[in-house]
Amino acid sequence: MTGLLTVLMVVAAVILVMTAGGFDYTLQRVWAFQRRHFRPEGEGIRLSWLTRPRGRKRYQVDLREIRDFVISLQLGTSLDETLSGALMRAAEQLKDRGAFGERLQKHVETRLSIAPEEVIxxxxxDFRSEHLSELLLRLEMxxxxxxxxxxxxxxxxxxxxxxxRGDLERDIQQMPINLTVPMIVGVFLPAIIIGLFPLVMNVLGILFSPGGP
Known part of the structure; x- marks a missing residue:
């Protein structure tokens, strides 16, 4: 009984170490992949229908893309262009910048004739952007x-x-914390496993030997 308790304690210790090092997340990703790979065809269709996004599609955009867009407008208006002309210039410059460039080009084609503010x-x-909403208010002013x-x-x-800048500073501050735990686990986990291996083998030998408990 004591031997079995020791084995359970060892297993619990290994699980705790794996959790601290993020190995449990890796296992979850592998398990999720296997479930998607072997999911029955009908179930996949049903889940796809249930999780299908409804309403207006939400796009993702990096703040730097919004900044570059506004800088392009600033440059255009500084050259005595109208806001409409600056938007057309920005759409041409940013047309290859992923979803943001595509949506900008689309809105210039469909909304610019109504009003330049309609493009913004x-x-x-599209992007549920607070900065773009505030830009719209300022341009209307x-x-x-x-x-x-x-x-x-x-x-x-x-x-x-x-x-x-604030996001960059937070990333820099969090970097040591994010790196410390994996480094500690990487250094000590092999030593822990090597140290516990003989003990586990001895306990298993006692449990499964003919004269064992």
Missing amino acids: AGLAE ARDGGISYERALSLSIALIEEEI
């Missing part, structure tokens, strides 16, 4: 004469760059 509104809806276009665009660029 479409992007804000500039259209109504409340502020200049230069001021509206400069303020948006400053706020976006401030958030980018």
Whole structure:
């Protein structure tokens, strides 16, 4: 009985070490892959229907892409272009920038004839972006004469760059924490396994020997 308890304690210790090192996440990914691979065809169709997104599709965008877009507008308006002209220039420059470039091109083609602000509104809806929504409000103020276009665009660029810097600083601060646990596990886990292996073998030998408990 004591030998069995020792084995259970060893197994529990190994599980705790694997959890701390993130190995349990790896096993979960492998198990999920196997479930998807061997899932019956009918079940896959049913789950796909149940999890199908409904309503307006939500796109993803990096803050740096929004910043580059606003900088392009700022450059265009500084060259005495209208906001519509700046949007057309930005759409041409960013057309190969993934989903953001595609949606920008689409809205320029379909909404620019209504109003240039409608292009920004479409992007804000697509990407659920607070920065694009705030940019839209500032551009509407500039259209109504409340502020200049230069001021509206400069303020948006400053706020976006401030958030980018904040995200970068947080990533740098978290980097030592994210690296410490895997490094500790990588150093000590092999030693723990090697140290426990003889004990486990001895216990198993006692349990399964003819004269064992």
